[in-house]
Amino acid sequence: YWQGTQYTNGPYPPGHSGGLSPQLGLVGGPSGGEGEFGAPTRGSLAISLEPTGSSVYAAPLGAEPIDPGTTQTGESALNLEWNGTGANWTLGTRSGSTQQGVLAFAVFQGGNPAAGPSFAVNFQSTGLPSGQGWSVQLARGLGTSNGSLIQFLEPNGSYAFNVRPLAGFRASPSAGVVTVNGSSVTIRIAWSRVTYPVSFQESGLPSGTPWNVTVVGGGSAEGSSSLLTVAVPNGTFNFTFVPLRQGYVGGNGVVTVNGTGLQRTVAFVRVEYSVTFRSLNLTPGVRWSVTLGSELQSTTNASLNFSEPNGTY
Structure with missing residues (x-):
């Protein structure tokens, strides 16, 4: 049903013979040209439908995007196979990211009317730099975002999710199962930088003399042991080492971390x-x-x- 009319082989023209299922589309550019969403357009578009009387948008299982600018010449369409419903439907869009110039269309899976209403499954991230992209696989759907939120729509049920790996970062949790039971669900994903141990072996200080080493952008360590260790992410960093008693002079240097731990020797000089x-x-x-x-x-x-x-x- 579309706008109160039942179609069997496609909405245009009604009753046309062929293998088309009912189709809906969003025009993304001028007719005959490639669909293009440029600045200041913001958001990753997903085609969704809202049943009359419902406040939840949904898309059917099996919906797949058609590449814009090839067969659709400015349109991105979803083959929507709705069966057994007498409701009217309206067409809407949802924002899935803050990236500009998006040409891809994210599909919200799980909105089959036979499965009942769908509810928001939100993945909320913390710990990533501003603008850093990330992705979540939920059941058969993949969501991406350059912001802090990725949202899916799913009917009641349990769904496996997997947070896609991101170089230099670790997600917690990185995988699991989310259960939808009549309301929206939020899963909080905490990101942390992957770090490696960088050890500093000192020479020149009397035994038991406290000292400090600081890696700019990577943390610091302090103690009276001759060996101090700092957790440092990949990259090149400046570091300084200083004594915590008078009579000695420290120094500085540069350390480069590339996927493994390492050790550096630092020498203190006695002041005379x-x-x-x-x-x-x-x-x-x-x-x-x-x-x-x-x-x-x-x-x-x-x-x-x-x-x-x-x-x-």
């Missing part, structure tokens, strides 16, 4: 200061000496220089 002894009233050329701590120096000059760290000698 000049200690000068000057002689008075000695005959020129007479040798004299000074012992500072355990170090002995002698000279015939007027001064002696030592280099020592902080301390009492």
Whole structure:
């Protein structure tokens, strides 16, 4: 039934012989040209139908998109096979992403009238950078989005879902089963970056001296062990290492992570200061000496220089 009229071989022309099932279409461009959704168009379009008296849009099982700009010359059509319904239907569109210039059409599966009303199955994501695309496979349907929401319409039942892998990120949960039972359902997908252990082995500090290492964009670690480890995602990052007590100087460097952990050695340098002894009233050329701590120096000059760290000698 379309607009109150029953069709058997297609809505145009009525009663035309052939293998066509009833068809509906959305025009996406000028007649004879390729359908194109450019800026400022936003959204991934899906053809859906709303039964009279219902507030839920649905599409039938088995609906498949036809590539725009080839056989349809500016139209994207769905072969909609509605059987056994006496209702009128209206044509609508739903937004599935925030990507601009979309040429593909996402199909919402599971709206077979014989299965009863359909309800929204929402996948809500957190943790991805703004504009990062992601996808979910639900039963036989695939949804994609560059935003935080992917929505399907399904009748009551249980459906397996799978979050498509995304390079550099890990989804939780990444798969499962969602049950629709008379109302909408929301599954929250938390994304986290995949990280790898980067270990920093220090040298130059006295045993037990606390120190810190910071990877810019990858976290930090602090402790008195000679080995500290930071979880770092793929990429190239600057890092700094500093002592947490006076008398030593740290430094900086660059580390590149590419799908595996690694270890870097960092060297601290002890800070030393000049200690000068000057002689008075000695005959020129007479040798004299000074012992500072355990170090002995002698000279015939007027001064002696030592280099020592902080301390009492």
